[in-house]
Amino acid sequence: MQDKNILLTIAYDGTNYFGWQKQDNVKTIQGEVERALSNLFKEDINIRGASRTDTGVHALSQLALLKHKTTIPIDRLPLAINSFLNTKEIVVTNAIYVDESFHPQNSVYKKTYQYKIYNAPFLNPLVRNYTEFVHKPLDIEKMRQASSYFLGEHDFKAFCATGSMAKTTVRTIYDLTINKEDNIITIEITGNGFLYNMVRIIAGTLIDIGHNKKQPKDIEGIILSKDRQKAGKTASASGLTLYKIYYEV
């Protein structure tokens, strides 16, 4: 019997994990999911994620490819895996069959991240792990004006953590919206791919604009400079959530 190609959707609270990717001696999302799968199938299981997320970063729909001969009905598989995950911090929310040609990175053509900022004089304990706390008021209109400069294909080297191994730093941003509700500002950004720390550096730069330290039109020059020093700080991991991954089957 041949292995089936199974695509899992996984939601997680990354607060207490050293990111997605499996590492020795630390608790990671991939490590925990593989441990659950290994216990379920009683053999060593490896999965391949669509997107690495850093320490403290969350996901509502990470994707991971599982190859296995399992006879568990596909619609029962999430519950079966969840019963072996001894935590509510990681939940498999969907499982579907995909073609043998499916590749967890190459088949992905678009991703959406959300970056959330809690903007009020005092921290809100209920969202402390899922937002960046910014106590000085942010000018959301200026942030919106700035957002348009990110749209389209650009070399985003200025918005990439130094030391990144990316072959090219050119990426396309399809959409960048900024909304506010109950003191929470949500930056939602969709692109064909993101460089290392790119969303968090964009968020940090938009925070500077909201504080009038940079002007919306400065974004153009920052992009052209290809200089990481010209962009804003890397905003904290807690505010970032991998929201959706679009793929071709």
Add this chain to the structure above:
Amino acid sequence: MQDKNILLTIAYDGTNYFGWQKQDNVKTIQGEVERALSNLFKEDINIRGASRTDTGVHALSQLALLKHKTTIPIDRLPLAINSFLNTKEIVVTNAIYVDESFHPQNSVYKKTYQYKIYNAPFLNPLVRNYTEFVHKPLDIEKMRQASSYFLGEHDFKAFCATGSMAKTTVRTIYDLTINKEDNIITIEITGNGFLYNMVRIIAGTLIDIGHNKKQPKDIEGIILSKDRQKAGKTASASGLTLYKIYYEV
């Protein structure tokens, strides 16, 4: 110098606490705030809360009365207290002077609670501590129809945990709204006061209605019965947040 009457507003994530009220040998919100105040003022401090919240219940604006001669400017006091709270789970968000006649229970004339339900096939790790997870679809329209029966002055004995010592079980509900956004159903309820577990029992009963186990018009009979057994289960503490307290000064 006379004591000043200071009203503190306190937000907290109740997940890891044994409720508001100070108890020996367990971690409570009141206990932690009093410890911070005692360290700040270098003497034993007692505060009086406006509302007891149970283990696991949250608050965005609990109120507590502090009597102290402190010369710390009132607008700096929250930051001073927060610097002695060694956690982001509890945050003092405001401090104001109130009259000597202010009483943390008697001066309160209205409270608003929010009860949040995450209604989707699988749990969402990011809201697991702040919602009740209900996987079977809820008919929100039926829940809304039912909500109108709670409005006004009624004897809510059927919606009070047994063993409560309340002198009277008559309360007035001014408002009860139900909204849904991103799979989160928010029941917002405002009344002149609430019996022990009353909001959680109302939420549990509305969940039964949303599952078609009870009908909206059944609420009338349940209230009239004064029988706790006729109402629904007590929904979990995690979904409940003390949202706002209205007081006269």
